[in-house]
Amino acid sequence: MKAIKIRRIAVTAVIILAAYLLQCSVFPALEIGGIKPNLMLIVTASFGFMRGPREGMFVGIASGLLIDIQSGDMIGFYALIYLVAGYLNGLFEQIYFDEDIKLPLFLIAVSDLLYGLCIYVFTFLLRSDFNFLYYLNRIIIPEAIYTIVITLGVYPLLLFINHKLEAVEKRSASKFV
Numbered sequence: 001m002k003a004i005k006i007r008r009i010a011v012t013a014v015i016i017l018a019a020y021l022l023q024c025s026v027f028p029a030l031e032i033g034g035i036k037p038n039l040m041l042i043v044t045a046s047f048g049f050m051r052g053p054r055e056g057m058f059v060g061i062a063s064g065l066l067i068d069i070q071s072g073d074m075i076g077f078y079a080l081i082y083l084v085a086g087y088l089n090g091l092f093e094q095i096y097f098d099e100d101i102k103l104p105l106f107l108i109a110v111s112d113l114l115y116g117l118c119i120y121v122f123t124f125l126l127r128s129d130f131n132f133l134y135y136l137n138r139i140i141i142p143e144a145i146y147t148i149v150i151t152l153g154v155y156p157l158l159l160f161i162n163h164k165l166e167a168v169e170k171r172s173a174s175k176f177v
Contacts, residue, residue, distance in 0.1 A: 004172050008165055012047070015161065016059060019043045020066045035142045037150040038112055040067060044082050045089040045111045046158045049104065053090030060086030081118050085111045098163070104155055105148055112147045116140030 023039040030036060040063040048056025064079030071078070089107050096103060120135050129135075 004169050007168070011161065011165060012055075012059060013062075015043060015158070016040075016062050016066070020063070024070065032146065033142065035139065035146055037147040038115065038143065039150065039154065040064075040082065041085060041111055041115055042108055042147065042151050042154050043158065044086045045108045046104065046155060048086040048089030049092045049096045049107055050159070050162050051090070052093045053087045056086030056090035057083050058086070060084070077122070081115060085115060098159060101152075101155065105151060108151050108155075109144050109148050112144040113140060116143060 019039045019042075023036075027036045027039060044056065044060040044063050047059040060082035061079050064077075064082030065075070067078040067082070068075045089111060092103065092107060116136075116139060120132065120140070124135060125132075
């Protein structure tokens, strides 16, 4: 049973690290008009509604800390935002169905919009930058749309990995019964 948990933690860590490396190295090349998709938020939200609030929070804090370390401004700022995103998406675990992609797309879109709103409030509004409509039209909404487009390709891969891990867990659990 412990080997299964270690396997899940290792696979989750590899997914987080791969998403971070892709977001830092490949996605800047995919930037359109200064906007790039938020792959770390896709991973955090997906683990939240696939595995529950607890795992969503763990993935969120790990993802956020990686981004905090990269940006270097404040340690914990992005970790807190991603932690909350993972937790809130985890609350939808009970109504989540693997076959239906509408709920994951909706949750990831709302998460990205709230993420953009938090970034605006805590980094621009507190510095007396009151041009919210400009930020909304030029950054928040385009980033949410771009993130949703990328979600269409990334989410099935995350779902496939989650199914494989659950199948291994069920096979292992059936050996003990």
